[in-house]
Amino acid sequence: MxxxxxxxxxxxxxxxxxxxxxxxxxxxxxxxxxxxxxxxxxxxxxxxxxxxxxxxxxxxxxxxxxxxxxxxxxxxxRAKKRRKNTTRPDKRAIPFADLVNRDFTAEAPNCRWVGDMTEIPTDEGKLYLSTAIDLFSRRLLGYATSPHPDAVLAADTIKMAVAARGGVVAGVVFHTDRGSTYTAHDFTELCRDLKITQSMGRVGSCFDNAAAESFFSTLEHEVLSRHHFTTRDEAKRVIIDWVVDFYNCRRRHSSCGMKSPIDYENSAMLEAA
Structure with a gap:
């Protein structure tokens, strides 16, 4: 040392x-x-x-x-999974023309909407979710849930979408599959009263309503695959929270220049002003 x-x-x-x-x-x-x-x-x-x-x-x-x-x-x-088709066509119903022809774009809000329904499993039984989406921004304007996939559910969805747009939507094209809920008399009458033009793809072709199918694929991937629902009310709460707090306001969409639907609509309004 x-x-x-x-x-x-x-x-x-x-x-x-x-x-x-x-x-x-x-x-x-x-x-x-x-x-x-x-x-x-x-x-x-x-x-x-x-x-x-x-x-x-x-x-x-x-x-x-x-x-x-x-x-x-x-x-x-995680990667998305394909969802099961739940369409129940009414072969007796008068078909509507396909006015979209797989062109899922729109130059402005309230030009083209798309809608569909999907089933959500719970321990209480199935819950059905109905949607109405504006193709301009991919914003979910209307949605409703029910234990029954009927025309009342479809009508509640359209009424919510119309209210979200201030009550005036004359001229909107509403594109769906040919499910019996959308060809039911009460629903077609409601669309006529609101001056909404119905459009429908072919029976059994998911590609004819791909934009609506894509939304449900996202819902399955981001919400449903991550939860096991005990009750229908629980499923409804989780889904609405995702729609209101995340999907419309914060989830970036590739067709909207990686903006959320709300941000995309707001940007378009500022540019038009």
């Missing part, structure tokens, strides 16, 4: 604190931002939508870099 003037001296080696390079620090900050965006998306968004979130927040970063960050952190959005 070394000494000075006959006195032993102990030499202590103090470890230096680790330092991050600027590149490492940026990666850590990016990872934190990616994880925050993923959490705020209810762990539903993949790299394209997370990339849009980060760009909106001021990040200059490529989608591949975002994907690498998600992979590094094991942040995975």
């Amino acid at each position: 070394p000494g000075v003037g006959g006195v032993a001296v102990v030499v202590l080696q103090v470890a230096r604190p680790a330092t991050h390079t600027p590149r490492q620090q940026r990666r850590d900050e990016l990872d934190a931002a990616v994880k925050k965006a993923f959490t705020e998306s209810r762990e539903l968004h993949g790299s394209p939508r997370i990339h849009a979130d980060l760009r909106e927040a001021g990040w200059t970063v490529g989608e591949k870099t975002v994907a690498d960050s998600m992979k590094r952190q094991s942040l995975v959005a």
